[in-house]
Amino acid sequence: MTDPDSIIATGRSPRHKAELRFRAYGIAAIIVSLGFLVVMVGAIVSRGTGAFQQTFVQIEINVPANKVDPQGTRDPNVIKKARFSSILKKAMRQRFPEAKSRQDKKSLYKLVSSTAEYTVRDAVVADPSLVGETSTFSIRASSDVDMFMKGNIDPTLEQSRRRIDDKQLAWIEQLRAAGQIEKQFNTQFFTGGDSREPEQAGIWGALAGSSLTLLVCFLLSFPLGVLAAVYLEEFASKGRINRLIEVNINNLAAVPSIVFGLLGLAIFLNFFQLPRSTPLVGGMVLALMTLPTIIIASRASLRAVPPSIREAAFGLGASKVQTTFHHVVPLAMPGMLTGTILGMAQALGETAPLLMIGMVAFIVDIPGGVTEAATALPVQIFLWADSPERGFLEKTSAAILVLLIFLVIMNLIAIILRRRLEVRW
Amino acid sequence: MTIKNSMLTLAAATLTATVANSSASARDQINIVGSSTVFPFATTVAERFGKNTEFKTPVVESTGSGGGLKLFCAGTGTNTPDITNASRRIKTSEVELCAKNGVKDIVEVKVGYDGIVLSNSRKSDVLEIDVKDIFLALAKDVPVDGKMVPNPYKMWSDVNSALPKVKIEVLGPPPTSGTRDAFVELAMEGGCKTIDMIKAMKNTDKKAYKAYCHTIREDGMFVEAGENDNLIVQKLEANPVAFGIFGYSFLDQNSDKVQGAKVGGNAPTFENISSGDYPVSRSLYFYVKKAHVGVVPGIAEFLAEFTSEDAFGEDGYLAEKGLIPMPEGEMEKVVDAVKNLTPLSM
Numbered sequence: 001m002t003d004p005d006s007i008i009a010t011g012r013s014p015r016h017k018a019e020l021r022f023r024a025y026g027i028a029a030i031i032v033s034l035g036f037l038v039v040m041v042g043a044i045v046s047r048g049t050g051a052f053q054q055t056f057v058q059i060e061i062n063v064p065a066n067k068v069d070p071q072g073t074r075d076p077n078v079i080k081k082a083r084f085s086s087i088l089k090k091a092m093r094q095r096f097p098e099a100k101s102r103q104d105k106k107s108l109y110k111l112v113s114s115t116a117e118y119t120v121r122d123a124v125v126a127d128p129s130l131v132g133e134t135s136t137f138s139i140r141a142s143s144d145v146d147m148f149m150k151g152n153i154d155p156t157l158e159q160s161r162r163r164i165d166d167k168q169l170a171w172i173e174q175l176r177a178a179g180q181i182e183k184q185f186n187t188q189f190f191t192g193g194d195s196r197e198p199e200q201a202g203i204w205g206a207l208a209g210s211s212l213t214l215l216v217c218f219l220l221s222f223p224l225g226v227l228a229a230v231y232l233e234e235f236a237s238k239g240r241i242n243r244l245i246e247v248n249i250n251n252l253a254a255v256p257s258i259v260f261g262l263l264g265l266a267i268f269l270n271f272f273q274l275p276r277s278t279p280l281v282g283g284m285v286l287a288l289m290t291l292p293t294i295i296i297a298s299r300a301s302l303r304a305v306p307p308s309i310r311e312a313a314f315g316l317g318a319s320k321v322q323t324t325f326h327h328v329v330p331l332a333m334p335g336m337l338t339g340t341i342l343g344m345a346q347a348l349g350e351t352a353p354l355l356m357i358g359m360v361a362f363i364v365d366i367p368g369g370v371t372e373a374a375t376a377l378p379v380q381i382f383l384w385a386d387s388p389e390r391g392f393l394e395k396t397s398a399a400i401l402v403l404l405i406f407l408v409i410m411n412l413i414a415i416i417l418r419r420r421l422e423v424r425w
Numbered sequence: 426m427t428i429k430n431s432m433l434t435l436a437a438a439t440l441t442a443t444v445a446n447s448s449a450s451a452r453d454q455i456n457i458v459g460s461s462t463v464f465p466f467a468t469t470v471a472e473r474f475g476k477n478t479e480f481k482t483p484v485v486e487s488t489g490s491g492g493g494l495k496l497f498c499a500g501t502g503t504n505t506p507d508i509t510n511a512s513r514r515i516k517t518s519e520v521e522l523c524a525k526n527g528v529k530d531i532v533e534v535k536v537g538y539d540g541i542v543l544s545n546s547r548k549s550d551v552l553e554i555d556v557k558d559i560f561l562a563l564a565k566d567v568p569v570d571g572k573m574v575p576n577p578y579k580m581w582s583d584v585n586s587a588l589p590k591v592k593i594e595v596l597g598p599p600p601t602s603g604t605r606d607a608f609v610e611l612a613m614e615g616g617c618k619t620i621d622m623i624k625a626m627k628n629t630d631k632k633a634y635k636a637y638c639h640t641i642r643e644d645g646m647f648v649e650a651g652e653n654d655n656l657i658v659q660k661l662e663a664n665p666v667a668f669g670i671f672g673y674s675f676l677d678q679n680s681d682k683v684q685g686a687k688v689g690g691n692a693p694t695f696e697n698i699s700s701g702d703y704p705v706s707r708s709l710y711f712y713v714k715k716a717h718v719g720v721v722p723g724i725a726e727f728l729a730e731f732t733s734e735d736a737f738g739e740d741g742y743l744a745e746k747g748l749i750p751m752p753e754g755e756m757e758k759v760v761d762a763v764k765n766l767t768p769l770s771m
Contacts, residue, residue: 358486
């Protein structure tokens, strides 16, 4: 079989076929993985897009001056303390006077979000001229009504099996006929913090938390990682200690992330007494996690700089530091930045280390600095996925979309930076 | 070069500034940890509290009852939590741990009840069962002819001929979960006690009694489905012969997809759980460090909000979220205890 004559005798066709087969396998592998991707992204998009819209109800509300601001001061602090829930309930009863029994009234109030009173309050605080007037407010429908409007509740089921009862259905119909209920773009989802009410919940708090955490992580891990890599690659003598350090860094890169969380809990929280649940500690823990990745990537890109560059610089009389920082590091920078951004992207998706330092938490206020309590995008997804309310289903998918877009943007930055800074020789 | 230099100095500056900040000033935000079952209720109150008052919205972490109490009992001071939620009562060992670390006065607040339901898909019939059947179907060892043998039952009808002729397949939470603890204690042990042979063991060999009553079978009939109850609901929808174990609020939210089994003739409805007729229900609590009241701003006001009629009352907003309120009399006692910050006595 192996003598050249027999190979020539069989001709080229078996080899040709083998090549075709291999190509077919390759294409099949790509199609299968693309198929999985399409199914995954398709499922997320189809479930998540609903969250970008929210049902609003227009309702006329009389804001009685004697209840809200009896002294007529129009002071926001006075208005804030008024009981807007009873004002809203009264307006609802006036809109639908047929709701008489206690049970009916309860169903009636459930048409609008339980946070609606705050919407009305904030509107009146923002514009005190509304006090004493009757004006139309656009308020959030409750999550159940919202789900119904989006077709997620089947009205043909028997009453006990759905969360919208027959009376509520009739009221929604009335509102729809009068054009007083409609779906609008849900800006709250992009500008608000977390909430226990699906219709009120927003992603901005988690997005801000993730950004702050990554900022701290970048500020710590990039300079440290690059300096360590430059020293190890360019200055340190290639001895036993250097090899030992290299093995250790490679090992650290493979350590499960929860271990870094435990380390963070023991050192940053318990020993240094840093505040719990903050992006500062989160960023520090994630920096520990991404440091090995950055060092490894930076060393590889330093090694890829041709020795002729160094030799030329030395030949012209440059010192070691000048050679390194004027010639070698700028050439290696695209690779270092790519490695760093990939490390950051990995850090963005981490929840396990954050669990230990208290960032898996319900936080409503938007964090304004690195020492304020915050949560992160993947944590927000986890918390919403775990909530019983049906409305959080679409929020979960929408949050995943936001996370994916964040990741794509980070990777785009990596590509653009590489294109811009890359030098070909 | 210059960019990197400025980055370094910026990083150093932020770090030193924040370290100095955090150690100097006290915390101005309430920190709550604990049970994932109480989490939806505590977060609802926290959100309203933040909106209604000038205080910052409390931070609520979901760490599990045991994990929460561990953090809570680590000591006093602003880097320890102020409040911990628990889906079971604090244990004597935990009170001792607290005392050892200087956490002396703990205020116990009972918030209400939570039912644990055994549910299946709406596509199948409602199961009518009692706790004894639950024990026999799910225990690792069961008595057959006066001897304890590994559970031989494969079908529900093997356990009790009145039950349907389908394979036993139950999806439930893992042992780390408070729901699992409560299910084992209330349903399994409840059923276990009705069998004379095991009941007799309680006096002679308490260890064996507990082992028999509390051990769930591991031969694949009971599937540990993870902590996410939404996932169990989805699996039940896909598999109409399977049953799932989860909290009442998930049944309440998914009543179009799943239905709860009647236990001892009582369906898991709001009324039945509240009146105590439905046997598998547990109390939910939270614990407050008295030493922190007045130190961290807003704790007293937060307690007042949580125990107000608007919140945990009969028609309160927590009932909307699936919490089963306590009867009037019991509620008054809780409100009194909160007002006077009566310390816990075991």
